[in-house]
Amino acid sequence: MLCKQAERQFERRSLLITHPTPGISEIKSVKDNRPINLDFTTLRLPLPAITSILHRISGVFIFAGIAVLLWLLAESLASEQGFINVQQWLDTFWVKLLVWSVLAGLLYHLIAGIRHLLMDMDIGETLEGGRMGAKLVVIFSVLAIVLAGVWLW
Amino acid sequence: MVSSVTGLSRNGVADWLVQRVSAVVLGVYFIGLLGYLLMNADLDYAQWQALFSTTWMRLASLLALISLCAHAWVGMWTVSTDYLTEAMVGKNANVLRFLFQAAYILLIFIYLIWGIQILWGN
Numbered sequence: 001m002l003c004k005q006a007e008r009q010f011e012r013r014s015l016l017i018t019h020p021t022p023g024i025s026e027i028k029s030v031k032d033n034r035p036i037n038l039d040f041t042t043l044r045l046p047l048p049a050i051t052s053i054l055h056r057i058s059g060v061f062i063f064a065g066i067a068v069l070l071w072l073l074a075e076s077l078a079s080e081q082g083f084i085n086v087q088q089w090l091d092t093f094w095v096k097l098l099v100w101s102v103l104a105g106l107l108y109h110l111i112a113g114i115r116h117l118l119m120d121m122d123i124g125e126t127l128e129g130g131r132m133g134a135k136l137v138v139i140f141s142v143l144a145i146v147l148a149g150v151w152l153w
Numbered sequence: 154m155v156s157s158v159t160g161l162s163r164n165g166v167a168d169w170l171v172q173r174v175s176a177v178v179l180g181v182y183f184i185g186l187l188g189y190l191l192m193n194a195d196l197d198y199a200q201w202q203a204l205f206s207t208t209w210m211r212l213a214s215l216l217a218l219i220s221l222c223a224h225a226w227v228g229m230w231t232v233s234t235d236y237l238t239e240a241m242v243g244k245n246a247n248v249l250r251f252l253f254q255a256a257y258i259l260l261i262f263i264y265l266i267w268g269i270q271i272l273w274g275n
Contacts, residue, residue: 036240056228056231056232059228059232060228060229060232063225063228063229063257063260066221066264067264070264070267070268070271073271074267074270074271076198076201077201077202077205077271079198080198083197083198083201083202084198106183110180110183110184113176113180114180116176117173117176117177120173151191
């Protein structure tokens with residue numbers, strides 16, 4: 001039923017497109033009826049799109065995470081006792097995990113950001129270059145994030 | 154676009170450039186600080202405090218802090234005007250977006266004041 005309707009509608013539109021009749025009000029409705037897909041869960045994102053949205057998500061995440069880093073910096077510079085406190089906090093699992101997650105966000109954002117700057121300079125802007133760049137971002141980020149974890153633990 | 158009044162410079166091209174220049178500053182500062190921490194695994198308070206009491210480190214840190222504020226402003230503006238729209242979140246989008254923008258600008262202000270206090274308060 002729906003299929004039939006859609007088919008008829010499609011035919012009508014094709015007719016309007018192939019045989020435009022200026023002055024007929026229906027032409028306007030062709031544009032108005034254009035389907036808009038706002039259900040993002042039905043979209044399949046290719047790798048460059050995933051690295052792009054991760055760049056934004058990591059940006060928002062580290063914007064909040066800066067509070068953690070400023071807090072550690074403030075405490076570590078406040079006094080000798082504060083510095084020792086920070087060292088002791090960094091020995092606990094949850095603070096390590098918190099700092100590691102912020103570092104992970106920073107490293108990803110940095111690496112994806114470098115790719116962004118390279119693309120501004122017309123490097124890796126083709127379709128193939130974009131796919132390759134996205135792969136490199138993932139590889140370098142995973143490496144950097146794992147190394148940061150090794151460093152913290 | 155009406156929403157551009159909440160951008161950083163009211164000018165898309167200027168915002169674009171601010172985003173890039175601040176990104177380079179932040180990248181250099183972050184890599185430099187990370188490298189310093191990696192090379193000084195047995196860091197103690199005296200050494201750490203001495204580093205942050207030098208004028209050049211304070212200025213470099215202040216430059217990074219200001220870059221962070223500008224970078225976050227442009228980035229959060231981009232995100233808020235892309236996703237907090239009527240098509241995405243419904244009729245109250247304008248109010249929601251304004252409140253969200255007010256919140257992150259307040260947080261940027263807090264970071265700026267707090268950072269200056271850390272750098273010059275000790």
